[in-house]
Amino acid sequence: MAQLEHFTTSVDTVVSRMRALDAELPERDGVAVFNRVYLAVTESVDRQIDAGRFADRRAAITLDVRFAERYLAAVDAVTEDRRPPACWRPLFQFRRHPEVRPMQFALAGINAHIGHDLALAVVDSCRSLGCEPADLEDEFERVGDILVSLEERVREDLMPGPDLLQIADPLTHLLGSWSLERARDASWSAARALWALRGLPDLAEEFTDRLDTAVGFASRMLLTPLPD
Template sequence: MTRLEHFTTEVDTVVSRMRALDAGWPEHDGVAVFNRVYLAVTQEVDRRLDDGDFADGRAATTLDVRFAERYLSVAEDGPVPACWRPLFQFRRHPGVRPLQFALAGINAHIGHDLALAVVDACRTLGCEPADLEDEFDHVGDILVSLEERIREDLMPGPDLLQIADPLTHLLGAWSLERAREAAWSAARALWALRELPDLADDFARRLDAAVGFASRMLLTPLPD
């Protein structure tokens, strides 16, 4: 087995763990909604790895797996950071729509977990964040390309949202692209602070809290 095949197998393991979670949750559970979205993203990354779309498959796979492990550690009954707490608290709230659940999970995962995953991957690979920028951008491009499909699949009805629908305004306040840019800046800051663990921990806690606040806003219960 080559080194790349070994790392690709790790992605397959991540996919299997997400499928197992999906099988154990009710369809309309808010975390299950996000899990299905993330499963689709991970399968797309896996497909592109198999097709050789990434210039450095080992780096891309390492980043993808470390990123997924951040979510899986929470979903598989681990400690729940502040960024994930709103989704887990509101996962069965009848006033929250599926699209809100999906975007709150994406916000937590990109806004907080992605920055830490870049640092994790750099430590695993013995490299700098700049060495992972191409892989970071490629994975981010996949997420952005799928965002439109996610919104279409989870829209509350066959018609486009009306301007008066509160969900229109709520969704307009959040951008995946901005979240991705902020995650890259946070990753670089955390890496620069790696020799100052107290400052790095404080930065990570504040990032966690800020992302959690945004997730809570995305999960504002809305009228039917």
């Protein structure tokens, strides 16, 4: 498995953490649903790194690890009775709600992680590597392509049967209101904006807080209870 040299966390470490969570959490738990999806993403990225499909292996590993660390920090915050970022709060608050469907949990987690964490992970990676966001664009796009392909698989695995997905089903409307590709594009724009604001810490903090709140609002909408 790919290793990240000169940094405190390796891909092995984040994968091990996610596998441990998968073993610990009840299957229907909303965080467990997202964790399974994200574990598959991380393992897929790692295989592609090992296969040499990223031109800059070090940059790919850095982005992969910095991205995962954001999610795991949110998990740790909840475990330690601290408040996670606003983007993650809806998933942790509704994780056991009986009228929220697995597909909603998966999308809410993906929304929080892509909409907020990915932008900050790009900035974290630029600082670690001493580069500009443009230098990570290829890695960003390739990771995004993997996420899109896995989102399609998630929809196939977690979608209710065709007989349930009638046009009047509220889940149909929720699924149609969110797009991973749009979220990914917005995250890239946010990363570039944050990098441009790095010399203005007050504005950067305000921008980050507003991004966090907006993404959290979208996650809350995705977790609207849908009685059967």
